[in-house]
Amino acid sequence: MAKQPIPYKTYLSEEEIPRQWYNLNAAMKKKHEPFLNPATLKACSADDLKPVFCDDCVEQELNMTDLYVDIPEEIRDFYKMYRPSPLVRAYCLEKALGTPAEIYYKLEGNNTSGSHKLNSAVAQAYYAKKQGLKSVTTETGAGQWGTALSMATAYFGLDLIVYMVKVSSEQKPHRKEVMRTYGAQVIPSPSDTTAAGRKILAEFPGTGGSLGCAISEAVEKAVTSDSCRYVLGSVLDHVILHQSIIGLESKAALDKYGITPDLVIGCVGGGSNYGGLIAPFMGDKIAGKNETEFIGVEPASCPSLTRGKFVYDFCDSAKITPLAKMYTLGCGFMPAPNHAGGLRYHGMSPIVSELYHEGLMRAVAVEQSKVFEAAEYFARTEGILPAPESSHAIRVAIDEALKCKETGKKKRILFGLTGTGYFDMSAYKQYNDGTMKDYIPTDEDLAKGFASIPDIPQNK
C-alpha cells in the first residue's frame, strides 16, 4: 500500500459511523462470572434485573453470544450530532517529547456534556422511551454522567431525576445548572424523597453524602415509581457495549492508514470508556490477529486493579445491588477526598476484571500530582484542557513515549482522551497553587475496605 501522510485529525464520514456495536463478551473465550442475586446467591436472571433496568439493556447485559449488536437508527441519528469524533495524531506532543513513537488519541470531549458518557446515555434513554417508560433515575458524583443523561432524556422526551452527591452539588453548582437547563430534576443526596435518604439523614445529620447513598436513592425511586427505571453510567456490560463505538471508530480511522496500534491505553474508573476503546482491538488479540498490548490506568488513591481482590462484591456501598465478580477494594472503601473525580469507584467492570485476571492487559496506578503534570504538559502542547480522569491515560502515554525515546523503538500508541476539564478548575487551581496532595492508602486503610466484602461461599 502506498504510504499516505497521516493528517493531524482523521474524521470518518457520517456514513462510516458504525452501524453495530462490538460485544466484547462474545469475543472473550473465558466469560466473566455471572452477577449473583444477593438473597439467593444464584446467577441473576433477566427477571431479576428487569424491575431495575430497561428490558433491552437487560438483554444486552446477558448477551454472551452475538459479536455485533445493531445500533438502532434513532441512536445513530443522535450520534450524528457529535460523532464521529476525531482521531488525532499528536504531532505536537510527539515533537515536544522528542519521541520516535507515534501517538494517537481518540477525542471524546467534543460534546456539551464533555465526556464519552453520552455514548451510553443516549442508548439507555432510547431503550427506556421505546419501552414506553415515562422517566428514569440515576445518581451522579462529579456530574458528567448526570449531564450526559440529561441531554439524552431531553432529546427523547423523558423525565429524569438525578441524585447528586450533596457535596458535589455544592462544589459544582454549574454542573447542576447544565443539567437543569436540559430539564433534569437535580436532588442533592441524601434527601428526604426516599426511605434510604431519610435514614441516612436521621443517622448522620449534615452529611455531605456519598455515591453509594445516591445509588440507593436512585434505585429506590425507580423501583417504587410507575413507569420508571434506573440507569447506570459505567461498570455494566451493556454500557461497555455502547462505548465500543469509541474503539470501532478508532480502528476504522487507523485502518485507513494500515495501522495496528502496538499499545492501547485508557483510564479506568468503572471501566466503560476503557472497555469500549479496547473492544475491537482486544477481540482481534484474543483471535490471534494482533499483538497489541493494553494498559488500564487508575489513580494510586483508588487502586482497584493493582491492589484490589478478585472476588464477588456489591456494586454499591448500601449493599442493595447484585453481586459482581470483580477486582474490588470492598464496597465500604472510602477513597480520600482528592480530585480523581470519576475514577473513585471501589470496584471494576467484570469484563475488564476478567481480562486483567487472564493477563490480557496490564494495569498501572499513578499519583495525582504526576497526572496533573501530564495534564498541564498536554494542554500546553496539544491545546486541549483535559479532564483529570483522561489525564491518567495521558500520563502513561507520555511515559511510554519517553521509554521509546530511550530504546529507539517506534511504537504506535493509541490512548483515549475521554473528556475536557472545564468543570474541574478547582483541582487545577490546587495544582497551580502547589497545594495538591498525593494520597496512597496504606495496607491498613485497604484492610478496612476488604472487611466489607461479603463473606459468601463463592469468595472462599
Ligand SMILES: *Cc1c(COP(=O)(O)O)cnc(C)c1O
Ligand atoms: C466518568 C469518566 C471516566 C471514568 O469512567 P469509566 O466508566 O471508567 O470510563 C473517565 N473520563 C471521564 C472524562 C469521565 O467523565
